[in-house]
Amino acid sequence: xxxxxxxxxxxxxxxxxxxxxxxxxxxxxxxxxxxxxxxxxxxxxxxxxxxxxxxxxxxxxxxxxxxxxxxxxxxxxxxxxxxxxxxxxxxxxxxxxxxxxxxxxxxxxxxxxxxxxxxxxxxxxxxxxxxxxxxxxxxxxxxxxxxxxxxxxxxxxxxxxxxxxxxxxxxxxxxxxxxxxxxxxxxxxxxxxxxxxxxxxxxxxxxxxxxxxxxxxxxxxxxxxxxxxxxxxxxxxxxxxxxxxxxxxxxxxxxxxxxxxxxxxxxxxxxxxxxxxxx
Numbered sequence: 347x348x349x350x351x352x353x354x355x356x357x358x359x360x361x362x363x364x365x366x367x368x369x370x371x372x373x374x375x376x377x378x379x380x381x382x383x384x385x386x387x388x389x390x391x392x393x394x395x396x397x398x399x400x401x402x403x404x405x406x407x408x409x410x411x412x413x414x415x416x417x418x419x420x421x422x423x424x425x426x427x428x429x430x431x432x433x434x435x436x437x438x439x440x441x442x443x444x445x446x447x448x449x450x451x452x453x454x455x456x457x458x459x460x461x462x463x464x465x466x467x468x469x470x471x472x473x474x475x476x477x478x479x480x481x482x483x484x485x486x487x488x489x490x491x492x493x494x495x496x497x498x499x500x501x502x503x504x505x506x507x508x509x510x511x512x513x514x515x516x517x518x519x520x521x522x523x524x525x526x527x528x529x530x531x532x533x534x535x536x537x538x539x540x541x542x543x544x545x546x547x548x549x550x551x552x553x554x555x556x557x558x559x560x561x562x563x564x565x566x567x568x569x570x571x572x573x574x575x576x577x578x579x580x581x582x583x584x585x586x587x588x589x590x591x592x593x594x595x596x597x598x599x600x601x602x603x604x605x606x607x608x609x610x611x612x613x614x615x616x617x618x619x620x621x622x623x624x625x
Contacts, residue, residue: 352380352408352459354466355617358542358582359388359415359601362399366605370615371399376407382457383407383617384466385447386582386600387415387542391504392425397441404445409455411448413468414438415542415583416561420504431508431516435470450524456535461621464577465533469524469541472517476565477547479557485514492557499561521566528574536577538620544581545570548592549599553584571595578620587618 362368383403389396396418404410421430429437442449450470457464478488492498510516545567550559571579578596585603600618602608
C-alpha cells in the first residue's frame with residue numbers, strides 16, 4: 347500500500363499484565379491506514395497475553411513487526427505454556443505467523459513511506475554479560491557485584507537458554523546468525539535495525555544502577571550501526587524513552603514501561619515515529 351501520510355511507528359515494553367498498560371494498548375491506533383508498527387519486545391510474560399496484544403495491534407496496523415524481549419522468553423509459573431528457551435521462542439514465532447505478524451525469522455520487509463525506502467531488520471540477539479559492572483573484569487565478578495547490591499535481573503530465574511548451556515551461548519549464536527544475514531544482503535537500501543536490547547553500550551550509561559547493564563546487550567554489536575548502512579536503530583528494555591544519536595545514527599528507545607514509570611510523565615502514550623514526523 348502506498349500512503350503519503352503513513353508512518354513507521356514503534357513501541358516497546360508494553361507489559362500488558364498490568365491493567366493500566368493493557369488499557370494503553372487498547373488505545374493504540376494508527377494515524378493513517380498505511381501505518382506500520384514495530385513492537386520491540388516485552389509485550390508480556392505469558393503467551394496468551396502476548397497473543398492478545400499482537401492480535402489487537404495486527405488488526406489495526408497495516409504491518410506489525412515483533413522482536414522478543416526477555417519477558418516473552420521467561421518461563422513463568424503463571425503461564426500454562428511451560429516451554430523453555432529456543433522451543434518457547436519458536437512457539438511465539440508460530441503465534442506471530444498465525445496473526446500475520448513479522449518476526450526475526452522472516453524476510454526483512456521494506457518500508458517505502460515517509461523516510462524510506464528502508465529495510466527493517468528485526469533482530470533477536472539477547473546479551474552476554476559483556477556490559478559489565480564498573481570496576482569488574484569478568485562475568486563472574488560483575489554478577490557477584492550485582493548480587494552484593496541486590497540489582498539482579500529476574501532473567502536469572504525465569505529465562506532459560508535450552509538447549510544452549512548458557513544465555514551467553516544463545517546470544518553468540520543469535521549474533522552470528524544475524525550477522526550472516528546482514529552480511530549476505532546485497533541491497534543498497536539502508537537498514538532500520540530493531541532489537542529489544544540496545545546494540546551499543548552508550549544508551550545504558552544513563553542507568554541509575556549501572557550494574558544492570560550486563561543484562562542489556564553485547565559488545566559484539568557495538569559497531570553494527572556504522573558497519574551496516576543504518577538509517578535508525580530502534581530498541582527498548584531500558585524503560586528510558588528518548589532519542590539519541592551515535593556516530594550520526596539516530597537511536598530510538600520506545601518503551602512504555604511500568605505504570606509507576608510512565609504515570610509521572612503525565613502524557614498520553616503514543617507510538618513513536620521512527621522516520622520523519624518526529625515530535
